[in-house]
Amino acid sequence: MTPSGTAPRKTRIQALNEELILKAALEIFSTYGFRGSTVDQIAKSCGLSKPNLLYYFRRKEDIYVAVLEHTLHDWLEPLRELDPAGDPIEEVSRYIRAKIRMSRDNPKASRLFANEILHGAPAIGAFLKGPLKELVDEKASIIAGWIAAGRLNPVDPHHLVFAIWATTQHYADFDAQVSAVVGTPASLMADAERTLVTLLVEGLKPGPAVRG
Amino acid sequence: MTPSGTAPRKTRIQALNEELILKAALEIFSTYGFRGSTVDQIAKSCGLSKPNLLYYFRRKEDIYVAVLEHTLHDWLEPLRELDPAGDPIEEVSRYIRAKIRMSRDNPKASRLFANEILHGAPAIGAFLKGPLKELVDEKASIIAGWIAAGRLNPVDPHHLVFAIWATTQHYADFDAQVSAVVGTPASLMADAERTLVTLLVEGLKPGPAVRG
């Protein structure tokens, strides 16, 4: 049995193979979605036989949930770092930049979530209503504080967060469309970053109601 | 055979049933995606037998493509209406409002496209690279003209369009997440509309580089 008490310590081989599986599963699930992916595909992609893969994760859904959970934490890290003590404009700019870089560096994670949420979040609905909502509410109240202090243009904080999510993740989730329209110039993500920071941050800077 | 020459005129029943099928297919495909939907589901949803449905559309993919094409034109209409002779701020504001209302009134169409593009646009890739790119390029050059005339803050026109698409369609595509975080208050879409117009339009208004 397992070495000590209730803690199911992992074998070397277990740790290795589970990592292989999760990596391959992210690749496959993010490309084809849950229903569109087959256990065989994932197995082949990581060089294991199907029964062997199912030895580590009994059901297809178990793999899927494991990948989601494995990636969720990292994905939210930039929002967690929004600092109430920092300069509002600086903090928001930093968040936008961090998010768009995540979109660039880990588009598969973005597409995995996009697919899950697009289909009604059957696997992570509870997470969205719990931990995610709490985190967003917390950060929204920080932004509301900045607005109340006159340090930001008054906008709905929740919808500001949605706007940042939407615009940044767009480049990962809808890459096929972006590429079709503007191709894939080397400066693509840099242009996007500059444009988004300008657009959103200018819209956030406090100022006289009427300008020009 | 068909009544006159090469024109396959449609029977009353044909027109009726094809409409039924397309409506049901939009419902199913937008919810479960292409792979996640079954012909049986669509057939049941519109009260036809599976073989009967396949009498009108020989293959599952034919239904899918038909629904996409059937919806694409309408979906792009607001962008087509962007008027080079109008006031830039007014035109962009109107476009944002039109798009977010489409998200609200026809979220299924949005999710259908989102799913298609998320999976690499296998069915409409050619459309994206052709007609869509042309339309966007045309409108982007209009925006570029406004910027050159000093009537808009200088931002990359293509990325501005992406930002508008992303933020507005977010409310249809990621409804599960939005609902989980802020619930579904009656004012949701109105709040979103106000926030987005403020954010993006303030970011677009020309003004002195330094304010406050």
Add this chain to the structure above:
DNA sequence: ACCGCTCTTGACCATCTGATCAAGAATTAA
């Protein structure tokens, strides 16, 4: 070397699903 446990796999199964077909029912034009 030994032994218990972990790991691996070929063969197999039940189910789902897209698609076909032949035959009959309904519709339409004359």
Add this chain to the structure above:
DNA sequence: TTAATTCTTGATCAGATGGTCAAGAGCGGT
């Protein structure tokens, strides 16, 4: 009415797919 055409469906098929199982191979602690 009649005959050609269109429409409808029960039965059926082939392939894909998630999942199981028994048996053997490999590994680690003693």
